[in-house]
C-alpha cells in the first residue's frame with residue numbers, strides 16, 4: 001500500500017518538483033484522473049527530455065522540434081517511463097498544467113479538479129507491461145487518497161484538439177479494475 005506525504009506527494013517514486021504548478025480553486029476536490037501520452041522527440045523514447053520539458057529547462061537547440069515548444073510551460077502530476085519508473089512533478093493537492101482547455105461532464109478546466117498521468121509513449125505504439133504494472137497501483141493509491149469518480153483520456157476531455165493516450169491504451173483493463181468509476185462513453189458502450 002502506497003503512502004502519501006504532505007501536499008499529495010507519493011512515497012516510493014522519484015520527485016522532481018515542477019515550477020508549473022498552482023493552487024486548486026477552493027472547493028475543487030480531485031475527482032478525475034486524466035491519462036496522457038508524451039514522448040520527446042515525438043515517438044522517440046528513452047531520453048530525459050520530458051523531465052526537462054516539465055522543469056522548464058528543455059534545450060531548444062537539442063532537437064528541431066524542441067525549439068517549437070521550449071517556451072511552453074506545462075506539467076503533469078505523474079510520468080510513467082517505458083520501464084515502469086514513476087516520476088512525480090506536482091503534489092496532487094496542487095494543480096498541474098496538463099489538460100489545457102478541457103471539459104469533462106460539462107465541467108470546464110479539468111486541471112482544477114484532476115490528476116494528470118503521462119505515459120511515455122505515442123499514439124502509434126503499444127504501452128509496455130511495465131507501465132501498466134506501475135499504473136495500476138498508482139491509480140489505486142490515488143483512489144485511496146482522493147474522491148476519484150472518473151478516469152478519462154486527454155482526448156476525451158479535449159476532443160478534436162488532443163488524441164492521447166491514443167488507440168493502444170488498454171481501457172478495457174481500466175474498466176475491469178475500476179468498474180465503479182465513470183469512464184468515457186465510447187469505452188463503456
Ligand SMILES: [Zn+2]
Nearest residue numbers: 036037154164
Ligand atoms: Zn495529453
